[in-house]
Amino acid sequence: DALAPQELVVPVVVLDVSKKVQNDPDYAISGNDIVDWEDAFGPVPVGGVLLAYTGWGSKFANADAYLNQDDRGVMHFPGFGGDAAAMLVERDVAGIGIDTLSVDPGNSTEFSTHKQMLKAGKYMIENLANLERMPTTGAILIVGVLPVADGTQAQARVMALLPEKSPSDEGEGS
Numbered sequence: 001d002a003l004a005p006q007e008l009v010v011p012v013v014v015l016d017v018s019k020k021v022q023n024d025p026d027y028a029i030s031g032n033d034i035v036d037w038e039d040a041f042g043p044v045p046v047g048g049v050l051l052a053y054t055g056w057g058s059k060f061a062n063a064d065a066y067l068n069q070d071d072r073g074v075m076h077f078p079g080f081g082g083d084a085a086a087m088l089v090e091r092d093v094a095g096i097g098i099d100t101l102s103v104d105p106g107n108s109t110e111f112s113t114h115k116q117m118l119k120a121g122k123y124m125i126e127n128l129a130n131l132e133r134m135p136t137t138g139a140i141l142i143v144g145v146l147p148v149a150d151g152t153q154a155q156a157r158v159m160a161l162l163p164e165k166s167p168s169d170e171g172e173g174s
Helices: 018-022 031-041 063-067 082-090 112-119
Strands: 009-016 049-053 095-098 123-125 139-145 156-161
Touching (some): 009 031, 049 139, 082 112, 095 112, 112 123
Parallel strands (some): 009 049, 049 095, 095 123
């Protein structure tokens, strides 16, 4: 119940780490991933949201594959590493999101990303779908939240307004 409307309609950018996740289900998105993204696309927008596309959402319909638990019950799926979370807090994002069960990697025991984001008053969106359809930059995120007093989590309806495509986006023109 403490989120202002201007924190819920924000610029959004997408970091694609799906290739890195293919060979490492425990992949922790790093500060270096964010720096590399910024080198290619510019700064993460202040007051915006960075969404991580891991490709893990394609497993959602199969709970066993999505949780990816080993014999000891430890889950294995990608998430944000603590250094990435610290960097995004420093960049003053409104929040982060991901297409996995948690913003922390499944095998995390420290939950550093959750702790850092919550301490800084940032929000986290988990279990996102269709991130592969999002542009890297240029979209606006709309996060519809329930007004839950003193809650630690709640369902949300998350939508994006996509930029209109120019003829060059369609492969037409010069």
